[in-house]
Amino acid sequence: MAVIHVLDKHTAELIAAGEVVERPSSVVKELVENSIDAGSTAIAVEITHGGVESISVTDNGSGIEAEYIATAFIRHATSKIAREEDLTAIGTLGFRGEALASIAAVARVDLLTRTADDEYACLYRQAGGQELSAAAAARSVGTTITVRDLFYNVPARMKFLKKDSSEGNYVADVVLKQALAHPEIAFRFVREGKEQFVTPGDGELKSAIYAALTRDFAKNLLPVDYRQGVLSAEGFVTAPIAGRGSRSMQFFYVNGRTVEDRTMMAALETAYKGLSMQGRFPGCVLNVKMPLEKVDVNVHPAKTEVRFANTAEVFDLVYKAVKSAVTRTDAPQKSLDLSGTAAATAEPLPQTAQLQMPAAAPSIIVPAAAAAAVRTAAPLSGGAPGLLRQDSAVPYETRRSRMLDIEKTPQEDAAAAPPAAEKSAQPLKSQSALQQEAAAAAPTAPLAEAPQPLAEAAAQPAPLVYVGEAFRTYIIAERGDELILIDKHAAHERILYEKLVAGYGKVAGQMLLAPVSVTLSAAEKNAVLADARLLCDAGLEIDDFGGASVLVRTVPANVPTESAARLVEEIAARLAAGIRDPRGAKTDWVLHSIACRAAIKGGDHDPAPTLLALAQQILDGVVPPFCPHGRPVLIHLTQKELEKQFGRRE
Ligand code: ADP
Ligand code: MG
DSSP, rough: OOOOOOOOHHHHHHHHHHHOOSSSHHHHHHHHHHHTTTSEEEEEEEGGGGGSSSEEEEEOOOOOOOOGGGTTSSTTTOOOOOOOOGGGGGSSSOOOHHHHHHHTSSSEEEEEOOOOTTTSEEEEEEEEEEEEEEEEOOSSSEEEEEEEEETTTTHHHHTTOOOOOHHHHHHHHHHHHHHOOOTSSEEEEEHHHHHHEEOOOOOOOHHHHHHHHHHHHHEEEEEEEEEEEEEEEEOOOOGGOOOBBBSSTTEETTTTEEEEOOHHHHHHHHHHHTTTTTTOOEEEEEEEEOGGGGOOOOTTOOOOEESSSSSHHHHHHHHHHHHHHHEEEEEEETHHIIIIIHHHOOOOOOOOGSSSSSSSSOOOOHHHHHHHHHHHHHOTSSGGGGOOOOOOOHHHHHHHHHHHHHHHHHOOOOOOOOOOOOOOOOOOOOOOHHHHHHHHHOOOTTTTTTOOHHHHOOOOOEEEEEEEEEETEEEEEETTTEEEEEEEEEHHHHHHHHHHHHTHHHHHHHEEEEOOOOOOOHHHHHHHHHHHHHHHHTEEEEOSSSEEEEEEEETHHHHHGGGGHHHHHHHHHHHHHHSSSSSSHHHHHHHHHHHHOOOHTTTTOOHHHHHHHHHHHHHHHHSSSTTTTSSSSSSEEEHHHHHTTTOOOO
């Protein structure tokens, strides 16, 4: 029979310490958090041998009164909370009272501290959880904790440490995150004798970012400042142009606490869908502030995770905050960088090469309204504002924020442009006749509401002239001195997607005369029925039809009836695969799928007025000039570029 006994105090202590102290970076995190909680305005962190040999954290905070020092090292001893109720509203980073005890259990710790009321400082020493000495010493108000020989008494733990440089990187990451969370505190980080960064502590997040991160990252940031009820989100996100190869530059905070949170990450990335290229990740430094009782921070011994009372609310906040930041400014800057300058600075080609077709990449045009929006935004360095056309004035910013707010007043009409009416070939028409028809073909609400008047100075744009269509895929149009090519499917898809977002939850689907039954796998069927509400809000009403089937009763406006089954199959497969995806993300790709199904396709035969109306809408800038997957919707060539290609101009 197995003997059951209570572990001795020392062993129990080591086990508990293991939860908090996994590696040098966990020690640094706890110590820096204590310094922040102590009201410090300057914190210095120094490590040697990746922090395994020594870590020292010096602050100018409150200090600890001599009589309480020993108590602070007892497990569950804390000055930050006192009773059960306090757990529901934790305003400090620490509250578990475990850090000092855990650290001292597995290392040698020296603590030198002095409060403003004390004349002397006190130097207190522990090793392996045993008190060694306490003596008077000297220092200014504040605390220095030095931790040496981490895991010297727990060889098993020691084995799991990586090489010093890797451990040092983890520490750097921790200090960086804290420095970004607290721009009001001056951080100094010294690694193996070399100063890594010093933040000014001037309260400006941008200064902290400049000091602690690369210039490259800092120069492509868009400010986020968004409030929704009692919640707010502030900080910076990277411009879509500055997408990165990984998520390493995503820094999330809740009430100033570093968190790793899937909801916030998903919301961030969903907000970039359609604005940046697939496979690129946005960067951010984002702090969400909310009433303390709306977030439980006591879910993880290392306090790196939190639980929100209302996850959907947080998703929604972050999504809208980021979306309004990236659309308010200039997703289109990306295209400018890609192209305009390249074309302008292209080297003259050698004689032979000149015979080949376009030497310079055609540039992607910026819809006038997006450019107008840029004028109101903070200037971005590195862009090419000279290339922005400021000739029209329909800021989609205003529309975007309205569209994103799915709580607002109903928009009756989700019908999209161009109407799927005539599909037959059109005889050639005069340009003015085409313009008139295009005007008629243009959709009404919500996208085509009266433009917001902008600066008087905004000149009328040159009229758009329809030239034709290539490969039944690209609309060719001319405006002023530009030749414009538009991917008709991508353009239509984007417009429909924006309408679906605007009408989400408010626009009923079109009833099918004969409901369509669709056969699905068990997992797919479960997933579809579980998310029936979400689909219904998107205009797709689906019921259980027994067995392996579901019955589709309505489809969103513009989705051809014959596409209903394919659409449901596609959505079901994705819902089943992404069963745990946050609701906002699901909604987003459900709307993408619908937009894709409903949009006109490359190869379709579409009448000229329809295509012209489509082109006009894109150029009016009511939607971002990228399809929901992030591909550009239009490119342009100037007359000058063409003349150069044909040797008419030097
Ligand atoms: P917690 O932070 O969860 O309260 P810790 O074990 O980290 O627990 O710290 C115990 C106590 O020691 C804290 O509550 C605080 O009163 C005190 N303390 C620790 N570090 C500092 C510091 N740098 N400055 C002032 N007081 C500190
Ligand atoms: Mg603490």
